[in-house]
Amino acid sequence: MRPSIVLFGDSITEEAFGEGGWGAHLANHYSRSADVVLRGYSGYNTRWAAMVAARAVVAGAAGVAAPPAAVTVCFGANDASLPGRASALQHVPLPEYRDNLRAICALLAAAWPSVVVILITPPPVHDAARVRYQYGGDCAGLPERTNESAGAYARACVEVAAECGLRVIDIWSKMQRFPGWESSFLRVVFEEVVFALKDASLGLEALPADLPLFCDMDPNNPVKSFDE
Amino acid sequence: MRPSIVLFGDSITEEAFGEGGWGAHLANHYSRSADVVLRGYSGYNTRWAAMVAARAVVAGAAGVAAPPAAVTVCFGANDASLPGRASALQHVPLPEYRDNLRAICALLAAAWPSVVVILITPPPVHDAARVRYQYGGDCAGLPERTNESAGAYARACVEVAAECGLRVIDIWSKMQRFPGWESSFLRVVFEEVVFALKDASLGLEALPADLPLFCDMDPNNPVKSFDE
Numbered sequence: 347m348r349p350s351i352v353l354f355g356d357s358i359t360e361e362a363f364g365e366g367g368w369g370a371h372l373a374n375h376y377s378r379s380a381d382v383v384l385r386g387y388s389g390y391n392t393r394w395a396a397m398v399a400a401r402a403v404v405a406g407a408a409g410v411a412a413p414p415a416a417v418t419v420c421f422g423a424n425d426a427s428l429p430g431r432a433s434a435l436q437h438v439p440l441p442e443y444r445d446n447l448r449a450i451c452a453l454l455a456a457a458w459p460s461v462v463v464i465l466i467t468p469p470p471v472h473d474a475a476r477v478r479y480q481y482g483g484d485c486a487g488l489p490e491r492t493n494e495s496a497g498a499y500a501r502a503c504v505e506v507a508a509e510c511g512l513r514v515i516d517i518w519s520k521m522q523r524f525p526g527w528e529s530s531f532l533r534v535v536f537e538e539v540v541f542a543l544k545d546a547s548l549g550l551e552a553l554p555a556d557l558p559l560f561c562d563m564d565p566n567n568p569v570k571s572f573d574e
Numbered sequence: 575m576r577p578s579i580v581l582f583g584d585s586i587t588e589e590a591f592g593e594g595g596w597g598a599h600l601a602n603h604y605s606r607s608a609d610v611v612l613r614g615y616s617g618y619n620t621r622w623a624a625m626v627a628a629r630a631v632v633a634g635a636a637g638v639a640a641p642p643a644a645v646t647v648c649f650g651a652n653d654a655s656l657p658g659r660a661s662a663l664q665h666v667p668l669p670e671y672r673d674n675l676r677a678i679c680a681l682l683a684a685a686w687p688s689v690v691v692i693l694i695t696p697p698p699v700h701d702a703a704r705v706r707y708q709y710g711g712d713c714a715g716l717p718e719r720t721n722e723s724a725g726a727y728a729r730a731c732v733e734v735a736a737e738c739g740l741r742v743i744d745i746w747s748k749m750q751r752f753p754g755w756e757s758s759f760l761r762v763v764f765e766e767v768v769f770a771l772k773d774a775s776l777g778l779e780a781l782p783a784d785l786p787l788f789c790d791m792d793p794n795n796p797v798k799s800f801d802e
Binding site for chain 2: 360361363364365366367369370371373374377378381383384386387388389390393394397398401402435557559560561563565568569572
C-alpha cells in the first residue's frame with residue numbers, strides 16, 4: 347500500500363533515529379504516506395556491506411512485500427579509516443571502495459529496476475576532536491581517520507554516482523559549508539534526502555496519504571471519505 | 575527477516591517520530607533487530623479506525639511480507655471529545671468505543687493469530703491548557719475535551735484489554751504520576767511499550783541482530799562472521 351524508503355548504511359544510518367536524527371525526521375515527514383525502513387550497520391565498510399546487501403536489503407527489507415521506492419546508500423566513513431592506524435580493520439582501499447559501491451548499486455538495480463538509489467558520501471571528520479577522543483587503542487596518538495581521507499572517499503562516491511547515473515548527496519562538502527557543522531545533528535542529511543526524493547518525484551506532494559486526512563473529511567458525513 | 579512492530583493509532587501515534595517522540599525512540603532501540611512501522615492517523619476515533627484497520631494495518635502494514643510480531647493500538651483521545659462541543663464530530667459514545675476496540679483487536683487476532691496486541695489508553699488532558707488553546711471554533715469557551723472524559727475512556731480501554739486477555743498500557747494513569755506530565759514528551763509511552771514488548775518476549779535481548787555487530791567480529795577475520 348505505502349511505498350517504502352530503505353536507509354542502508356553504516357553508523358550514520360544506524361543512529362538516524364537517535365535524538366534529532368535524520369531518519370526520524372524523514373519518518374515523521376512521510377508519516378502518512380511512506381514507510382522508512384532502517385538498515386544501518388555501525389562500523390561496516392563497503393566490503394562487508396557488499397557481502398550482506400542481498401541479505402540485509404534485498405531479502406531483508408523485503409520483509410517489505412513490494413519493491414521499495416528508494417534506497418539511500420551511505421558508506422565510506424569506515425572505509426576511509428587509515429591503514430596502519432587503530433581502525434585499520436575497517437579500512438578499504440579507494441579502488442575497492444569504488445568497486446564495492448558499484449556492486450551494491452548494481453545489486454539494487456537488478457533486484458528492483460525502478461528503485462531510486464541515492465548515494466550519500468561519508469561526512470566530514472572533525473580532526474581535532476578525533477585526536478582528542480581516540481577510538482579503540484591509540485597507536486601512538488595518531489588519528490585513525492582524517493577529514494582529508496574522508497574527502498577522498500566522498501569524491502570517489504560522487505564519481506561512482508555520476509558514472510552510474512545516480513543521485514548523490516555530498517554531505518562531506520555540504521556539511522562543511524555550515525558554521526558549527528562539527529557539532530550539528532546531521533539535520534542537513536534529512537534536508538538533502540528530502541530534496542533528492544523530491545527530485546526523484548517522491549516528494550510529499552507526490553505521495554498521497556493512504557487514508558483521508560481528518561481535515562479533509564466532510565464534517566456532515568465523515569465516514570463517506572472511506573469509500574474506496 | 576526482521577520482525578516488525580506496527581504502531582496503529584491517532585495523533586499520539588502519527589506524531590511519534592517527531593522531536594523526542596516515542597516511536598523514534600522505539601525505532602532507535604530496535605535499530606538492529608526489528609522494524610517499527612508507523613500507522614498513525616491524527617484525528618481518527620475508533621469508529622473510523624475500525625473501518626480502516628483492515629486496509630491500514632492488515633493489508634497496509636503487509637506492505638510488510640511477514641506477520642508483524644506486535645501491534646500497538648492507541649485510540650480514545652478523540653472518541654472522548656465531548657458531544658455538543660467544538661470537537662463533537664470526533665465523539666464516539668463509550669459503549670461504541672468498547673465495541674470498536676474489540677472489533678479492531680478481533681481483526682488483528684484473526685489476521686495474525688500469534689501477534690502481540692498492546693492496547694494504549696488515551697493520555698490525560700491538561701484541562702487548563704485545553705481551555706486556553708481552543709480547538710477548532712470555541713462553542714462559548716467551553717473545552718471540547720476534558721481529563722475526566724479521557725479517564726473514562728482510559729478505564730474502558732483497560733477493561734477491554736482485560737476481557738480480551740491483552741496487554742494494556744494505561745498512560746492516562748501513568749503519565750499523571752509524573753510531576754510536569756503536562757509538558758512531557760511522551761517518553762513514558764516509549765518506556766512502557768518497551769516494557770510490554772519485553773513482557774511479551776519481544777525484548778531487545780530476545781531479538782538477535784540480523785547481521786553481526788561490528789564489536790563481535792573477529793578482528794583477524796571479520797568476513798568470517800558473515801558465513802550463514
